Amino acid sequence: MPDPTPPRTSPLPADADGLLKLAAQSMFDTLANAAMGMFVIDRAHRIVWISEGYKQFLPALEREEADFVGRRVEDVVPNTLMAQVVDTGQAMLVDLLTNKAGTFLVSRLPLRDADGAVIGAIGMVLLDHPETTMRPLTAKFAQLERELASARQELAAHLTQQRRPKHTIASFVGASAAAVEVKRQARRVAQTDSTVLLLGETDTGKELLAHGIHAASRRAARPFIAVNIAAVPETLLEAEFFGVAPGAYTGAERKGRDGKFKLADGGTLLLDEIGDMPLALQSKLLRVLQEQEVEPLGSNTVQRIDVRIIAATSRDLPAMVAAGTFRADLYYRLNVLPIRLPALRERLGDLEALVDSLSEDIARRSGLPHKTLSADALDLLGRQRWPGNIRELRNALEQASLMTDDLLLTGAHFESLASDAQRAAPAPASRPAGSAANEPAPFDIAVKPLSQAVAELESRAIREAMRATGGNKLAASRLLGISRATLYEKLALAQRDGTE
Numbered sequence: 001m002p003d004p005t006p007p008r009t010s011p012l013p014a015d016a017d018g019l020l021k022l023a024a025q026s027m028f029d030t031l032a033n034a035a036m037g038m039f040v041i042d043r044a045h046r047i048v049w050i051s052e053g054y055k056q057f058l059p060a061l062e063r064e065e066a067d068f069v070g071r072r073v074e075d076v077v078p079n080t081l082m083a084q085v086v087d088t089g090q091a092m093l094v095d096l097l098t099n100k101a102g103t104f105l106v107s108r109l110p111l112r113d114a115d116g117a118v119i120g121a122i123g124m125v126l127l128d129h130p131e132t133t134m135r136p137l138t139a140k141f142a143q144l145e146r147e148l149a150s151a152r153q154e155l156a157a158h159l160t161q162q163r164r165p166k167h168t169i170a171s172f173v174g175a176s177a178a179a180v181e182v183k184r185q186a187r188r189v190a191q192t193d194s195t196v197l198l199l200g201e202t203d204t205g206k207e208l209l210a211h212g213i214h215a216a217s218r219r220a221a222r223p224f225i226a227v228n229i230a231a232v233p234e235t236l237l238e239a240e241f242f243g244v245a246p247g248a249y250t251g252a253e254r255k256g257r258d259g260k261f262k263l264a265d266g267g268t269l270l271l272d273e274i275g276d277m278p279l280a281l282q283s284k285l286l287r288v289l290q291e292q293e294v295e296p297l298g299s300n301t302v303q304r305i306d307v308r309i310i311a312a313t314s315r316d317l318p319a320m321v322a323a324g325t326f327r328a329d330l331y332y333r334l335n336v337l338p339i340r341l342p343a344l345r346e347r348l349g350d351l352e353a354l355v356d357s358l359s360e361d362i363a364r365r366s367g368l369p370h371k372t373l374s375a376d377a378l379d380l381l382g383r384q385r386w387p388g389n390i391r392e393l394r395n396a397l398e399q400a401s402l403m404t405d406d407l408l409l410t411g412a413h414f415e416s417l418a419s420d421a422q423r424a425a426p427a428p429a430s431r432p433a434g435s436a437a438n439e440p441a442p443f444d445i446a447v448k449p450l451s452q453a454v455a456e457l458e459s460r461a462i463r464e465a466m467r468a469t470g471g472n473k474l475a476a477s478r479l480l481g482i483s484r485a486t487l488y489e490k491l492a493l494a495q496r497d498g499t500e
Contacts, residue, residue: 026378035124040111042120045083057104057125077123085110085121094126104128172205172355174350177488178342182209189337190216195289197334202340203391206312207272214268219308220269227260230273237281238297242288245299261294261305268308274334275315275326282327297340299482309334323446340483344386344393347489350381351393358394362401367464371401376411384417462490 028293032038037054041047050068058076073082078099085092085108092108105127111120169186172179189196198206206401207226214224232240243259260269271277277285288294289309293302320326344351355373363370373381386392400413461480469475477487 022097031122031124034202035126036128037125038122039068039073040120040122041082041086043086043118045072045074045086047071047073047076048120054125057102057128058216080123082121082123084106085151086118088120095464097125101353102128108419112494167211168215169209171212172209173353174347175353176347176349177492178347178485179350181485181488182339182341186213187216189213189339192337193217193219193308195308195334195336196336197336198310198341199317199338200314201343201387201389202314203389204314204341204343204391206314206341207270209339210268210270210272210310213310214308217268217308219267223264224270225260225264226267226270226272229277234278237278238284241281241285242294243296245296245301250429256296259294259296261288261307262303264307265305266307268310271309271311274311274317275313275317275320279327282330286327286330286333289330340485342485342489344389345384346486348382349492352378354390354393355381355397358390358397359401362394362398366398366402368401369407371407371409374408377409377414380411380417382413458490462487 018055032051035058037051039050039054047068047070055068060068068076073080077097081092081095081097084090089110089112091110092106092442095106095108097104098108104125107124107126109122110118111122113119153400167304169183169190172183172186174180186209196213198209200206210226211224214220227240228236239257239259241259241261243262244257271285288305292306293304295302317326317331317335321328321331344354355378359371359373362368381393381396388395391490396414396417397409399416400409404413406413462476465476465479466473469479473487474484475489477484480487
């Protein structure tokens, strides 16, 4: 079968340009007559022509204008996307436009010159009140819009709930002098927006206290974001903190990703284990803290943020500064409101309250009955050093609770702790062969145990410091080189033991 369109063998007629212009004019007139309204804008978004029919689709206030030519389309047609068509060169063949004048079925087309450059756009109203004549389509569209809005609300609520503080300052269990002082300081710093530095051994409750400070601050309704620096690979830390611009590198998300600083905007950001931050990133963090602005990876745009910083560490930052592994300027920027959390062995007066609280949580999570501890069990726990602090105590309680059906846990249920304590105790001195049973051993001389000698020396130093400062505890703690909370605790222990 022969080709119905044989190849062209001759050039275009001489009047081809005129014919194309006539076709364009004819098409324009046809569209103007067929559409319910039409207008044209130039490259600068200014209206260059508008039909009388289109004016009826404008809000009443705009219809009062005598002339629309020369005005920007954004100022005349609310919610219009004509500017986007001009800027991108992409047509929108069928769309719904909704404003105060109603809902319309519209079409938007870019206009190009002979070289293909966009010089403007044409907009048309194809149908008035499409909800009547296109009821099934518009009903489905409206349903999709409602479902999308509902999904967005649920997602926002879920994310907000995830980023709300989980604890209050009252969640920091304890009534010892050290615990009371920590909670007093936390309530005080919560009233400010200054940076807080939480210091203390691992698992002393630093993250819990950070939650509590946020919950007691004016930012409580805003996000609380926590990031454990030690748990994030060094190569990902910068992206984790500052975010990633769209397509910043191969494999990056097409829409980009917000960093932790951006997610915490308006709220609080906990930088846990700040002592593990690499030196290369410390300078960038310092700039963010000083300028309150971030620049995502692969972006040249600076984003302003409003974030309250709480940093936490179990490491000796001054020693790291002296060793050159932590920037001194960053340390001073973080060390604005320092709070030192005591180790568990420094507040054993809170042991019983902590045991009760942890046992309740263990029972709730395991679904088992709540179990109590006997006096000998508490005495055994009180003799431990607890290098792992609260987490180690919880593990011991959980192990004892789950390994028995007994509702009362005694010292026998903590055999592993008893064994550890026995191994740590010094072996008794042996007697030489042939010595009498009542003969004193070679070491039975008037030597005090080291712990007692240290305690007496410590007590004497505290009495002298209190005497020298006229009873001023703050001045005495500075003279002794210890915190005021530690001084309160030692005074309380001395009064309880009758040494004061």
